[in-house]
Amino acid sequence: MSLAVTLSRAQEGVAAPQVMVEVHLSGGLPGTHIVGLPEAAVREARDRVRVAIQSAAFEYPNRRVTVNLAPAELPKDGGRFDLAIALGILAAGNQVPREKLDDCEFLGELALSGQLRPVSGVLPALLRARARGRRVVVPRANADEAALIPEVDVRVADTLSDVCGWLRGSQELLQPAATLTLTSDNDVGPDLIDVRGQLQARRALEITAVGGHHLLLMGPPGTGKTMLAERLPGILPPMSESEALETCAVLSVAGQNVDLTHWRRRPFRAPHHTASAVALVGGGSQPRPGEISLAHNGVLFLDELPEFSRHVLEVLREPLESGSILISRAARQLRFPAQFQFVGAMNPCPCGYAGDTRQRCRCTPDQVQRYRSRISGPLLDRIDLCVEVPAVPLSELSTQRSAYAEDSATVRKRVMRARQHALARAGRPNAEISNRELERDCALGPAERKWFDAALERLGLSARAYHRTLRVARTIADLDNGAAALDRQHLAEALQYRRLSLLSD
Ligand SMILES: Nc1ncnc2c1ncn2[C@@H]1O[C@H](COP(=O)(O)OP(=O)(O)OP(=O)(O)O)[C@@H](O)[C@H]1O
Ligand SMILES: [Mg+2]
Structure with missing residues (x-):
């Protein structure tokens, strides 16, 4: 089957509603279309994701790629869905296994080199993932925020290829985020x-x-x-x-x-x-x-x-x-x-x-x-x-x-x-x-x-x-x-x- 679904989260105020990234590969003229009320930065994901996939030494499908970000009425902005879109495209083309995709959420913007860049609003997303009992993959630069919620299994990633390797079973590629022993703060500042x-x-x-x-x-x-x-x-x-x-x-x-x-x-x-x-x-x-x-x-x-x-x-x-x-x-x-x-x-x-x-x-x-x-x-x-x-x-x-x-x-x-x-x-x-x-x-x-x-x-x-x-x-x-x-x-x-x-x- 050439349909794959990955999970991510949008940012709406301080809420982090779930976004399902559905990717479908079909015959017809090669090309990529992103639908589901994407704003400019999300539309540009098309180019970022294509180059990042190639930089990570995977093959970009030479078919018609349709990416649907659901729910459609939710406005979507920024590069935060890049990782989820890339993984969806790779899973639809059977280049990464789909088993782990169901209980995992992905956040992160992709650089052309395949490196992951930080995104805003990770903490609200983690709070929602905690309620769903899901694991989350975040860029390394966002690892600090993960330290605040030790109950969530947060994995820290540097590159797209690390995430793909991890999905293929190389556990050591994505380390769990460090947790913080929460102490109450007695340093009161100016006295x-x-x-x-x-x-x-x-x-x-x-x-x-x-x-x-x-x-x-x-x-x-x-x-x-x-x-x-x-x-x-x-x-x-x-x-x-x-x-x-x-x-x-x-x-x-x-x-x-x-x-x-x-x-x-x-x-x-x-x-x-x-x-x-x-x-x-x-x-x-x-x-x-x-x-x-x-x-x-x-x-x-x-x-x-x-x-x-x-x-x-x-x-x-x-x-x-x-x-x-x-x-x-x-x-x-x-x-x-x-x-x-x-x-x-x-x-x-x-x-x-x-x-x-x-x-x-x-x-x-x-x-x-x-x-x-x-x-x-x-x-x-x-x-x-x-x-x-x-x-x-x-x-x-x-x-x-x-x-x-x-x-x-x-x-x-x-x-x-x-x-x-x-x-x-x-x-x-x-x-x-x-x-x-x-x-x-x-x-x-x-x-x-x-x-x-x-x-x-x-x-x-x-x-x-x-x-x-x-x-x-x-x-x-x-x-x-x-x-x-x-x-x-x-x-x-x-x-x-x-x-x-x-x-x-
Ligand atoms: N009640 C006070 N006890 C100790 N130091 C004081 C006191 N009031 C003023 N000072 C000294 O004066 C400085 C200026 O105080 P502060 O900035 O709080 O004044 P302010 O009332 O906010 O003045 P302004 O109306 O000009 O903003 C302080 O840094 C401190 O050194
Ligand atoms: Mg003053």
Whole structure:
């Protein structure tokens, strides 16, 4: 029979749907046709595969070759199907045996020499292959990603002829990918011990870490805003294995390297303010994840927030609430995960010194107003905690070490203990629970409710702000030994972090 089928996987967002490569050889005019919605790079596989097969000292069939990539409606891009197509052609011509093809998936682009080149999105493909119990052959340059999933039998290949030799029974030609002993990562990066003073900001950072809330730091230049933000990942609990795999899958799809030694550490992405909307949220003709998806399960830090273009900030509104981003492309829509924690930093005015005791502010009220209005009300409404980061007195900076300064490891322990309460209740940090779960888990006595309602009324807060403030209060109670009922102190502290947002209206 001159029909052969090999298996591969496409890339669609962070999913890796299966693609069956059917190859049929028939009489008629010699020539090769690839059908099944291939994009330009896949159509070019025809030439790459022909030369690679000849370089590997096999014979390219002198017949009519039809290659069908199924399912047909799935758009297919890149050179990732080259290996599967080449093996299909060789199997259809009986140059390699077909027995092993049924339970094996192949990924890899071919060079004209027959060498295998790396492809993006290997990790998502391996996750799907694991669910199917199949083995996978990947190019050597992708072997790192295989180390993360030891349950899959992944074989690492250098060339097309090695893969063919292996299919013919020379087991030693394709080595299994090395596996990694997965350790939890205790290296926290920059340490909070370096930050002097800023007790209120440290407290807000800790609350943010426990609940996964969004945070805005505002203050004059050189007071430690950037320092504090960079230290957030160090006090966050490490990612669970499944979270880490999700985050690595985004990196893999973006074609970026996974840092194997710190793969459980939460990502910290700090795009520059000149970044375009596409770089930030993702997109493009072959949709790629943006910074917000690369920050999935970690922190997205926008330093000098008002310098970002208004449009860029507005596109953040949807993912800030939904934890994912929908990218529309010609006829299809792709959803990328984007469950990140937002941290912004800004000066209070263009010159930076409004409200500072050290220097006089030179801005007119109009300039200040214009500067702050670059951050729209709807965006501010989504930010749970706003804190001021004032100048630190010189006396405090020059002391060797403040008496109350804690290191990141100590704070992280407290954060993990407090987050445990939320995980026990709802299985998720407080920022991610639904409104219904929130109502269930935030017991307010009649006196507290009345007080809270009155305070909200006075501050003129939106319904969204109501729920968001309640979530922060829930987190504050979790830090207070997981108190089941919220008291007035919890609520008052949560409300206090809302105040700044009013400045900008
Ligand atoms: N609270 C602090 N404790 C210790 N060092 C500090 C503190 N604040 C500032 N510094 C020192 O000043 C430097 C600049 O701090 P950082 O970059 O965090 O300021 P910033 O608030 O982000 O300023 P800008 O508004 O200009 O971005 C730090 O590298 C550190 O050396
Ligand atoms: Mg800064």
